[in-house]
Amino acid sequence: MATILIVDTNPVERRAYTTLLGNFGHRLVEAGDGAQALEMARTELPDLIITDILMPHMDGFTLVRRLRAEPLLAGVPVIFQTTNYLEAEVQRLAEASGVKHILAKPADPQEVLRAVNENLKRPAPHRRLPQTGKLQREHLQLLADKLYQKNMELETANDRLRNLSLTDELTGLNNRRGFMILATGLLKFARRAALPLCLLYIDLDCLKSINDTFGHGGGDEAITRFAHILTETFRDSDVIGRLGGDEFVVLTVETSENDLNSIEARLQNNVAARNHQSTSGYVLSYSLGVIPIDLNSSATMEELLSQADAAMYKHKQARKRPV
Numbered sequence: 001m002a003t004i005l006i007v008d009t010n011p012v013e014r015r016a017y018t019t020l021l022g023n024f025g026h027r028l029v030e031a032g033d034g035a036q037a038l039e040m041a042r043t044e045l046p047d048l049i050i051t052d053i054l055m056p057h058m059d060g061f062t063l064v065r066r067l068r069a070e071p072l073l074a075g076v077p078v079i080f081q082t083t084n085y086l087e088a089e090v091q092r093l094a095e096a097s098g099v100k101h102i103l104a105k106p107a108d109p110q111e112v113l114r115a116v117n118e119n120l121k122r123p124a125p126h127r128r129l130p131q132t133g134k135l136q137r138e139h140l141q142l143l144a145d146k147l148y149q150k151n152m153e154l155e156t157a158n159d160r161l162r163n164l165s166l167t168d169e170l171t172g173l174n175n176r177r178g179f180m181i182l183a184t185g186l187l188k189f190a191r192r193a194a195l196p197l198c199l200l201y202i203d204l205d206c207l208k209s210i211n212d213t214f215g216h217g218g219g220d221e222a223i224t225r226f227a228h229i230l231t232e233t234f235r236d237s238d239v240i241g242r243l244g245g246d247e248f249v250v251l252t253v254e255t256s257e258n259d260l261n262s263i264e265a266r267l268q269n270n271v272a273a274r275n276h277q278s279t280s281g282y283v284l285s286y287s288l289g290v291i292p293i294d295l296n297s298s299a300t301m302e303e304l305l306s307q308a309d310a311a312m313y314k315h316k317q318a319r320k321r322p323v
Contacts, residue, residue, distance in 0.1 A: 002027070002031065003027045003045070003046045003047050004026050004028055004029070004047065004049070004050065005029050005046040005049045005050070005051075006028060006029070007032075007033070007055070007292075008032070008051070008052045008081070009052065009055055009056065013052070013105065014030045016106065017112065020112060029044050029046065034051070034057060034063035034066075034241075037049065037063055038058065038067070039232065041073055041076065042070070042072075045072060045076075047076070048076065048077050049067070049076055049078045050103075051078060051080060052080075052105075054083075060080055061097060064192065065097070068098070071091040077119040079099065079101045079103060080101070080103070081102070081103040082100050082102065082105060083104070090102070096146045100118075104191040165177065166181065168242045171206055171223060171224055171242050172227070173231075173248075175241065176242075178241065179239060179240075179243070179249060180302075183239045183301050184250060186300045187251070187293070187304075188296060191295050195254050195295075196253075196255055196292070196293075196295070197292070198257075198291065199252075199290070199293060200249065200251075200252065200289070200290050201248075201249050201288070201289040201305065201309050201312040202247070202249065202250070202289075203246055203248075203287045203288075204223065204247075204285075205246075205316075206285065207219055207245070208234070210282050214280075214282065218282070222284060223246070223279075225274060226271075226284055227240075227248070229267070229274055229284075230250065230267075233266055237254075238250055238253060243305075249308070256292070259292055260292075264290070267288075271285070271286065287313075289311030289312025289314070290308070290309045291304065291311055292306045
């Protein structure tokens with residue numbers, strides 16, 4: 001039985017190795033980054049280390065150099081694992097560091113077992129890596145930092161793309177697509193659980209006048225302020241969305257027809273309070289259409305939106321009639 005140290009910032013990645021290798025009787029210990037791994041290696045004296053390359057605090061290349069500099073750890077074999085395993089520079093530096101195996105992420109179980117068996121049969125010789133001075137150290141660190149930065153930039157870009165596809169960039173509310181996904185799911189759940197729902201279709205009044213008078217910056221500010229009012233008025237369990245322009249929609253859960261008066265009053269009070277505090281030069285007002293949802297109907301969310309939109313339009317027209 002060998003003691004194997006698994007080093008990765010992602011606990012899910014570590015668990016894949018500990019589960020696989022634990023089935024073969026090995027003793028597994030874990031570390032979240034290179035600095036922690038070095039301290040654990042000094043305590044555990046592992047027979048093998050499997051480490052990611054791109055890690056904060058201390059990357060895989062630096063970890064190997066630090067291991068080779070200590071007599072008790074100089075001969076411990078190391079296996080690299082990385083998403084950038086095909087980059088020629090990574091392979092060249094791994095070989096120069098005495099690392100013969102680089103596993104892809106996610107790793108194939110057969111490749112993991114093959115690399116582990118080969119390294120445990122033929123551990124690395126007890127020798128120090130040749131030192132070529134400050135230039136080599138700076139080059140290795142620069143490469144590691146570059147790879148880590150590329151990985152972080154890719155993850156950030158992926159997160160941003162996912163958020164942009166569901167979130168309205170101006171207000172942070174759900175956009176039409178995000179609202180439809182969440183609201184459709186809530187509608188299905190409410191029908192199964194017999195939870196009352198109400199749909200509110202809200203149109204921000206006079207946005208064109210605000211844009212004409214204060215510019216589009218003023219219009220964007222009005223939209224953002226109204227979005228904040230909606231998040232203050234409704235609960236986290238409700239689904240709020242901006243469908244585009246001056247149109248907003250809210251699907252409220254566990255809300256019956258008897259609750260509508262209090263909801264409308266709370267919204268009106270919050271709008272009035274914001275107008276009282278504002279020095280923007282304009283006041284916010286809105287038209288509102290509300291429909292209770294018949295849980296026994298088979299109406300889709302698109303059909304329900306059309307019904308709520310029609311109710312909102314009636315309210316808007318009624319407000320325009322002279323008294």
